[in-house]
Amino acid sequence: MARLVPVSDPADPRLADYVRLRDVNLRKSLEAEHGLFVAEGEKVIRRAVGAGHAVRSLLMARRWAEPLSDLLDGLDAPVYIADDATMEDLVGFQVHRGALASLERLPLPTVDALVSGAAGRAAAAAAGPPRRVLVLEDLVDHGNVGAIFRCAAALGVDAVVLSPRCADPLYRRAVKVSMGAVFAIPYARMTDWHGDLGRLRAAGFTLLALTPDQSAVPLEKASLDGRVALLLGSEGGGLSSRWLHEADEAVRIGMSPDAMAAGVDSLNVVAAAAIVCHTLAQG
Amino acid sequence: MARLVPVSDPADPRLADYVRLRDVNLRKSLEAEHGLFVAEGEKVIRRAVGAGHAVRSLLMARRWAEPLSDLLDGLDAPVYIADDATMEDLVGFQVHRGALASLERLPLPTVDALVSGAAGRAAAAAAGPPRRVLVLEDLVDHGNVGAIFRCAAALGVDAVVLSPRCADPLYRRAVKVSMGAVFAIPYARMTDWHGDLGRLRAAGFTLLALTPDQSAVPLEKASLDGRVALLLGSEGGGLSSRWLHEADEAVRIGMSPDAMAAGVDSLNVVAAAAIVCHTLAQG
Numbered sequence: 001m002a003r004l005v006p007v008s009d010p011a012d013p014r015l016a017d018y019v020r021l022r023d024v025n026l027r028k029s030l031e032a033e034h035g036l037f038v039a040e041g042e043k044v045i046r047r048a049v050g051a052g053h054a055v056r057s058l059l060m061a062r063r064w065a066e067p068l069s070d071l072l073d074g075l076d077a078p079v080y081i082a083d084d085a086t087m088e089d090l091v092g093f094q095v096h097r098g099a100l101a102s103l104e105r106l107p108l109p110t111v112d113a114l115v116s117g118a119a120g121r122a123a124a125a126a127a128g129p130p131r132r133v134l135v136l137e138d139l140v141d142h143g144n145v146g147a148i149f150r151c152a153a154a155l156g157v158d159a160v161v162l163s164p165r166c167a168d169p170l171y172r173r174a175v176k177v178s179m180g181a182v183f184a185i186p187y188a189r190m191t192d193w194h195g196d197l198g199r200l201r202a203a204g205f206t207l208l209a210l211t212p213d214q215s216a217v218p219l220e221k222a223s224l225d226g227r228v229a230l231l232l233g234s235e236g237g238g239l240s241s242r243w244l245h246e247a248d249e250a251v252r253i254g255m256s257p258d259a260m261a262a263g264v265d266s267l268n269v270v271a272a273a274a275i276v277c278h279t280l281a282q283g
Numbered sequence: 284m285a286r287l288v289p290v291s292d293p294a295d296p297r298l299a300d301y302v303r304l305r306d307v308n309l310r311k312s313l314e315a316e317h318g319l320f321v322a323e324g325e326k327v328i329r330r331a332v333g334a335g336h337a338v339r340s341l342l343m344a345r346r347w348a349e350p351l352s353d354l355l356d357g358l359d360a361p362v363y364i365a366d367d368a369t370m371e372d373l374v375g376f377q378v379h380r381g382a383l384a385s386l387e388r389l390p391l392p393t394v395d396a397l398v399s400g401a402a403g404r405a406a407a408a409a410a411g412p413p414r415r416v417l418v419l420e421d422l423v424d425h426g427n428v429g430a431i432f433r434c435a436a437a438l439g440v441d442a443v444v445l446s447p448r449c450a451d452p453l454y455r456r457a458v459k460v461s462m463g464a465v466f467a468i469p470y471a472r473m474t475d476w477h478g479d480l481g482r483l484r485a486a487g488f489t490l491l492a493l494t495p496d497q498s499a500v501p502l503e504k505a506s507l508d509g510r511v512a513l514l515l516g517s518e519g520g521g522l523s524s525r526w527l528h529e530a531d532e533a534v535r536i537g538m539s540p541d542a543m544a545a546g547v548d549s550l551n552v553v554a555a556a557a558i559v560c561h562t563l564a565q566g
Contacts, residue, residue, distance in 0.1 A: 043546075047545075047546060147551060147554065150547065150550065150551065150554070151550060151554050153539070153542045153545070153547040154538050154539060154542050154547050154548070154549065154550050155536075155537075155538065155539060155542075155550075156538070156539030156541070156542065179547065179549075180546065180547070181542075181547045183545075184541075184542055184545040184546075184547045185542075220565070253438075253561065254438075254561075254564065254565075255437050255438065255439070256436070256437060256438060256439030256564070258439070258467075259436045259437050259438075259439065259464075259467055259468075262330075262436070262466075262467040263326075263330060263463065263467075264433065264436040264437050264462065264463070264464045264467045265437070266437065266462075267433065267434060267437050267438075267557065268430060268433065268553075270551075270553060270554060270557075271430065271433070271434050271553060271554065271556075271557035272557070273554075274550065274553075274554035274555070274557040274558050275557050275558055275561045278536065278537075278558045278561070278562075279561075281537065281539070282503070282537075
């Protein structure tokens with residue numbers, strides 16, 4: 001059984017991993033510096049541990065120690081026990097899901113390693129090199145990134161590639177919205193926005209760029225044979241013109257002509273991603 | 284040109300339509316009592332007016348009067364001009380989108396009128412009786428309802444039917460998330476949760492119930508000929524057993540076996556709705 005350590009001072013330095021969880025800028029620098037991330041809720045914590053992330057510590061109200069006892073039994077990390085008010089003071093909001101865990105990040109694979117199937121995760125290795133890849137350009141909303149990972153994982157996309165400026169899938173809100181799917185699907189972050197699409201093409205991927213432009217090919221009529229990398233742009237601006245230009249084919253989701261006439265001419269990026277992942281899974 | 288009326292007191296009774304916009308319980312009773320709703324932002328306000336909703340008043344910072352001048356020219360309603368601090372005090376948050384409008388609700392059609400194509404909206408009348416209908420059971424999150432209306436409108440679903448307990452599509456957040464799609468697609472609210480599915484069947488609809496149960500028929504293999512009403516349940520519990528039982532067929536979205544083994548066994552309701560609407564549009 002892990003050590004249960006009662007704490008009552010939100011300024012206790014042992015709790016520094018959990019400070020101000022909604023302060024995006026603080027969390028970015030703190031998590032990068034220490035190579036950690038925070039998971040929230042029993043189910044998601046179990047998935048993170050199952051995916052091989054080492055536990056730095058846990059923080060929870062005492063009532064959560066019992067339902068998590070099987071997990072705690074195998075742990076060598078401290079389990080901080082606090083009352084709800086201390087936790088709220090520390091993290092900056094009321095923790096509804098009971099338990100928080102601070103976990104070690106794992107080294108991300110390079111794009112090359114990811115697409116060659118050498119990403120190092122057991123699941124990916126077993127399945128062979130990825131055939132269906134989603135490439136996200138500059139999605140900055142953590143909730144959207146988490147929701148898209150959930151779609152991609154549930155519908156059988158093999159891997160996700162993030163542009164250099166994409167939001168972090170291990171940011172607390174992304175992890176939460178993904179329901180832990182960020183641990184179920186391998187991903188890599190590009191280091192070269194200009195050049196890394198070329199590495200995907202060199203690896204044999206057809207690059208399809210999703211656009212609202214209704215002159216593009218309907219998604220379900222595009223060639224989905226072989227390896228396909230589908231490029232998805234940010235909600236506001238869509239894909240950059242550079243990426244649109246570099247893709248092999250522009251594809252669109254068919255919209256209702258009536259709706260377009262009424263000005264309802266786009267989907268939100270999560271809805272679009274869901275349709276894309278579902279269509280890729282059929283191909 | 285409408286009258287521009289400077290205001291500076293958040294307690295001014297002429298601004299009562301806009302009070303505490305995030306207080307769901309207050310807004311529910313206030314909006315029901317006065318038959319009003321509030322739209323936010325130039326684009327959405329234009330769509331609401333275009334859909335025939337009479338304007339009770341507008342409220343905005345002075346800088347927004349110019350870009351909206353063509354709309355204001357045709358209005359007989361007061362346009363209250365306030366500074367940002369007054370607006371924030373009144374509505375309870377910082378109004379980023381500049382302009383708010385209080386609009387009159389229109390009488391909703393009955394389920395029978397909706398499915399017979401007599402819903403009274405020009406768009407629906409022109410298109411004939413609806414062939415593709417989404418039926419939402421007890422979705423209580425306004426953001427989800429708005430996002431689903433956006434998917435349904437953009438992808439060509441003809442109408443939406445709400446269970447008696449579903450969230451209000453004209454609640455401010457639903458309107459906003461829908462990007463005004465709640466004005467582009469006709470909808471009705473059931474008054475009889477027990478009996479109104481029977482009215483849809485009597486009108487010739489095949490009732491398909493979406494379920495995560497992987498023993499159900501894959502959605503794309505279901506019969507989508509003729510009139511189809513697709514039943515979608517709430518995120519937490521899914522469809523009630525009564526509705527599941529009453530449907531003609533249970534359908535599912537195909538999930539990745541690997542993901543299901545890893546515990547990623549469901550989609551959020553908006554992602555599921557997007558896939559459903561897209562599949563219905565192909566059929």
